[in-house]
Amino acid sequence: MSDQNPQDPTHEEEQKIRRAFEERDWNEIKSYDSWVIFKVMSEFVEGFEKLAKIGPCVTIFGSARTPENHEYYQAAHEIAAKLVRHGYGVITGGGPGIMEAGNRGARSENGKSVGLNILLPFEQKGNIYIDPDKLITFDYFFVRKVMFMKYSQGFIVMPGGFGTLDELFEALTLIQTKKIGRFPIVLVGKKFWGGLLEWVESVLLNEENNINKEDLELYKVVETATEAVAAIDDFYSKYLLSPNF
Secondary structure: OOOOOOOOOOHHHHHHHHHOOOOOOHHHHHHHHHHHHHHHHHHHHHHHHHHOOOOOEEEEEOOOOOOOOOHHHHHHHHHHHHHHHOOOEEEEOOOOOHHHHHHHHHHHOOOOEEEEEEOOOOOOOOOOOOOHHHEEEEOOHHHHHHHHHHHOOOEEEOOOOHHHHHHHHHHHHHHHOOOOOOOOEEEEOHHHHHHHHHHHHHHHHHHOOOOOHHHHHHOEEEOOHHHHHHHHHHHHHOOOOOOOO
16 A cells, blocks of 8 residues: 555656756757747747737636536537627637637637647647647746737636636736737636635735725626627627727
């Protein structure tokens, strides 16, 4: 019987931790860092080249673990299909679960179906509903997030885990700090998001004064696919913009 605590790092994880404390000579540092720089550059170049002409798109974030028979999967599929009918393309993280549902919904209406996949040791592989010329696979999360933020005209955030929260707060931070335009952020599922948003208002705003009251207006919470797409349409109607620009 093993005495190993499941919380203990694996051998591979331990090696990564140890390497962070190892002294390296200048040649090792220069060689490795140069390789990383060129790898990052190549990912940016591929992303810019493939996405520069995709037109107005909305990104759908959400869990890779959501099964096909789940209500959130069905909602994401419906949202994507409606977005296409309203003139938008759909971008997802390219994997299974909610991401697959988004690409599948876009494909069902013959719309643009973009997948920004990430190489992971588990869960993630490109789904079959992505347009072949619009599938990009990244090694680096930060490059992938740049592509989400640069080429999306709105964000639909379905229930998800740490990765979904990371993407949500990335978008909120960039909009709050005016690094990107004030694109609509729509959270789907009032029950799922309720506890987090209550904490944001009660603790971040009221107790700690870490955000402004106006920051609560950076997102909208809805319950249905129809409401989610309407929130995107309503936002752009204020600017008299059509998704076909």
